[in-house]
Amino acid sequence: MKWYEVTLVSTHEGADLFADALFSVGCGGVSIYDKQDIVALYDSDIVWDYIDENLVNNLDDRVFVKGIIGEEEKTEVLQKIAEEIENLKKNSPFNLGSGEIIVNSIDDEDWKNEWKKYYKPIVTKSVTVVPVWIKYNKISDKEKILWINPGMAFGTGEHETTKMCLDLLGEIDVSGKTVIDVGTGSGILGIASILSDAKSAYMCDIDSTAIDTAKENARLNNVSDRCEIERADLLGKSKEPADVVFANITADILIRLSKDIGRFLKDDGTIILSGIIHARLDEVKSAYENCGFKFVRHVRDGEWNALEFKK
Known part of the structure; x- marks a missing residue:
């Protein structure tokens, strides 16, 4: 079975809304990749005493919201995601970003075992x-x-x-x-x-x-x-x-x-x-x-x- 990683391009303000949208249509493994989260950790004095400043400076300013879907439900779920994004962009009081949907396939064996090679x-x-x-x-x-x-x-x-x-x-x-x-x-x-x-x-x-x-x-x-x-x-x-x-x-x-x-x-x-x-x-x-x-x-x-x- 194949799996697909769905990535939505958003903003700091819109990331949680997009993450909720992925959850609502049945995506698993939902995660947010936001430069502002790294900046906040970098500015704190709790644990990030060894982070490389260049890492922060080189991070993409766009926010990426990711989730995983299976092959069987791919078509239906992607359609629902597109509808959710359209509704959010119409009704949101702030900028949600482009809302671009990026889909990449993940082989089942790679998904389960690739990490073990390291x-x-x-x-x-x-x-x-x-x-x-x-x-x-x-x-x-x-x-x-x-x-x-x-x-x-x-x-x-x-x-x-x-x-x-x-x-x-x-x-x-x-x-x-x-x-x-x-x-x-x-x-x-x-x-x-x-x-x-x-x-x-x-x-x-x-x-x-x-x-x-x-x-x-x-x-x-x-x-x-x-x-x-x-x-x-x-x-x-x-x-x-x-x-x-x-x-x-x-x-x-x-x-x-x-x-x-x-x-x-x-x-x-x-x-x-x-x-x-x-x-x-x-x-x-x-x-x-x-x-x-x-x-x-x-x-x-x-x-x-x-x-x-x-x-």
């Missing part, structure tokens, strides 16, 4: 991360395999920030120790710690999709009984201090955590930070040193950096 086993100093659909033969008996179904959560082992954390995990001894993974994403760091003989791992994230993915990956690796995974902000929790804390987030959030994260770490415990672009490295390092953490080492991979401290 994943491959990732060998690190602690574990080898392997997507569940790949047949993989161990390099040695000592190699630890972490099976992953990436889903939509961050953290597949491929990104430099995650890989550096996994490499640093391989440099420390977590046997019998407790671990906290802040902003767990797909759960890789907490699960890798358990596979490296940690006693337990507490994994939290504010994204519900991440939590679902992390729980599934823990199940795939048979470590669910040693993982506590929940949607939560660590700073709002009352947790026993751990031996090791991982925080692979962004520089701004890492800096905010610096004053409070020490209460979640045992004396002489280890904290590993990642997600730091080079331009923010000194700022993050100073924040933790000013809070009494002892710098141990710095790892760099391209533009990304990871830091290890002791309490």
Whole structure:
């Protein structure tokens, strides 16, 4: 079966109306691509400390509203979309844009499986991360395999920030120790710690999709009984201090955590930070040193950096 991506060309003001129109005629996967959303994130100080200014400057000023339809209903749905757009343009008090309809076909196999081609086993100093659909033969008996179904959560082992954390995990001894993974994403760091003989791992994230993915990956690796995974902000929790804390987030959030994260770490415990672009490295390092953490080492991979401290 073939699928079709329908794209409507609109404006910032008209995007929600066009999205509602796609929903109303039965389109799935409706999404809005709006430069203003990126600009708003760029101007905020929440998480986008590493966005490239050129990306914002080069974005198309037009807004694109996209949805997916099947081959069987294509003709009927496209006719309904055209009628909806015409009605909206007649009755709307503001500019909705051209309302141009662009249709591109998507092969069913491409739709379901094309994205899988971009994943491959990732060998690190602690574990080898392997997507569940790949047949993989161990390099040695000592190699630890972490099976992953990436889903939509961050953290597949491929990104430099995650890989550096996994490499640093391989440099420390977590046997019998407790671990906290802040902003767990797909759960890789907490699960890798358990596979490296940690006693337990507490994994939290504010994204519900991440939590679902992390729980599934823990199940795939048979470590669910040693993982506590929940949607939560660590700073709002009352947790026993751990031996090791991982925080692979962004520089701004890492800096905010610096004053409070020490209460979640045992004396002489280890904290590993990642997600730091080079331009923010000194700022993050100073924040933790000013809070009494002892710098141990710095790892760099391209533009990304990871830091290890002791309490």
